[in-house]
Amino acid sequence: MSIDVAALGPEHEIALRGGPIRYHDVGSGPVVVFVHGALVDATVWAPVIPALVAAGLRCVVPTWPLGSHRVAVPGMDLTPPGVAAVIDEFLAALALDDVTLVGNDTGGGLVQILLTTTGRERLGRVVLTPSDSFEAFFPPRFAFLPVLAHVPGALAGFAATALRFPAINRLPIGFSALAKHPLDAALLRRWMRPAATDRRIRADAGRFLRGVDRRHTLAAAEHLGEVDLPVLLAWAVEDPVFPISLAHRLAARLPDARIAPVEDSFCFVAQDRPDRLAELIREFLRDERDATRAADPGRAT
Template sequence: MARSGMLGEAKKVELPQGVVAYREVGEGPPVVFVHGLLVNADLWRNVVPAVARGGHRCLSPDLPLGSHEIPMRADADLSPVGVADLIGDFLAALDLTDVTLVANDTGGALVQVLMVRRPERIGRVAFATCDALERFFPPVFRFLPPGARLPGSGWVLAQALRPRLFRRLPVTFGWLSRRPVPDEVMDSYLRPARDDGGVRRDLRRFLVGVHRRYTLAAAEEFGSFDRPVLLAWAENDRLFPMSLARRLADLFPDARLVPVADSATFVPEDQPAVLAGLINEFAPVSRR
C-alpha cells in the first residue's frame, strides 16, 4: 500500500536496524513526524501539506511499529529504547539538525526516550496527545505486551482487526479518534501485518518490551531539556487525560500546553488543520 501522495516523495534510508521508508516534501528547517503503534506515515497526510507550505522540510518515516512495509533486520533492537535510537539514527543518517519533532500516541513515548538519550539534533518537540509517565500503554491497551509473548499472537492480532466493525471497539481503534478513519487509510495501517510475517515479528518484538519504566525514567531527566516543548492535547481524551498533559508540561523548563477541542488521541486525524497551525507557529522558518 503506497503512502498518501500528500506526504511527498517516497524515499528510503539504510540504518543499522534495516531500511526505513519515508516521505519528504517542502524546503526549510526540518520537521520530522513520529507516529505510534499500528499506524504509519499516513497518519500525517492531512497535516504535512500545510506545514510544508509554512516553510518547512517535512519528513514522515514509517517506523517498525506494525504498519511498516519493510521488515527490520532479525537482530535489530526493537525495544522502546531501540526504536528511540532508530529515530536518532534516522536524524543522523540524513544529517538533520535543529529538528522539530512532532509525535503522537506511542510515538510520543519514543521521542521522550530519545530526548534524554540523544538530544543533540533536537531543536524542539511538539507532542500531540501521547503516552507519558505511567501511561505507556494506557490501561485499555495493557494486555498487549503480555499477549505478544504468546506464540502466533501477531497473526491473531492482525486477523482480529480485519473486520471493519471491530476497528471501532475501545480495545482497538475506537477511542483513538472521534470520527472513523477512512477505510483506505485503515487498510494502509493494517494490511502490512496481515500480509508479512516479518512485519508481525517486528510488531511482537516491540510490544513485548513496552513498559512504563521507560517513560518514567525519561521523565526524571526532563528538567535538563531546555528547548521548547509544545503539548497540543485533546482536551477530553479518554486514554490520555488533560491531567497527564499538565503533569508532563510541568516537568519541562520551557513547555506550553494547548488544549485541542473535538479530538481524541489521534489529533492528526481529528484536527489536522489546528495541529498544522500550531506546528507552524511553534517551528521557526529560519534557523536559530
C-alpha cells in the same frame, strides 16, 4: 478521513545499522520530523502535511518499524530505547539539524525516551501531541497488546481479524478510541495489513510490543527536567486514552513547555484536527524564531 498518500510526497529508503527505514520527504525550509505510534504508519500524519508545506516547512515523515511497516528489520533493536536510538540515527543519517520533532501516541513516548537517553543535539524543539507518558505506556485500554505479543499465534489472529473486519476498530480497544471522528476503513486496513499478512513484520511488531513497559517512560520522566529545548504540548482536551492531565504533568517537569489545548479531537489530532495542529506547529516555529532574533538580532534567519 480517507487516505491521501500523495500528500506525504515521494517515498525514499535509507539504510541504517539495523535495517532500512522508509520515509517521505516533501517541502523546503525548516525541518519537521514526525514519529507515529504502534500499528500505524506515516499516513496518520497525511492530513496535516500540505498546510505545513504551504507554510514553508520541509516535512520528513518516516514509517517506523512499529508493526505497520513494509520492510522487515530483524536485525534492529526494537526495544523502546532501541527505537529511540534508531530515530536519533535516522536524523544523523540524513544530516538533519535544528529539527522540530513531532510525536504522537506511542511515538510521543519514544520521543521522551530519546530526549532523556540518546542525545538531542540535532533537535531544536519538540511537539508532543497526546502520547504515552509516565505510567501510561501502554495506557490501560491497550495494555493487552504486550500480553498478546507473548502468546504464540495471538498477534497473528488479532491482526488478521482487524484486517478482515475493520468494524472491530469501533470497539473501545480499537482505533476508534484514538480518533474522535471516523477513520476510513481503507486506512485501517492499510495499517493492519503488514502485520496480518507478513510473518516477518509480525515478528518485528511482537518484538516491539513485548518490550513496552512503563518503566521506560517513568525513567524518562525522571530526567525531563534536564531537557533544555522548548516543548509544545498540543493536547486534545477530550482524549479518553491520554487525558490532558498527562500534559500538565509533563509541563510541570519540563523547563520550557507550554500547553496548547486542541478541541474536538482525541489522540490522533493529525486526523481529527489537522487544521489546528498545523496552525499550532506554524505558530510554535514562528514564536521560537522571533525569540531567537530578539536574543541575537545579528543572527541570520
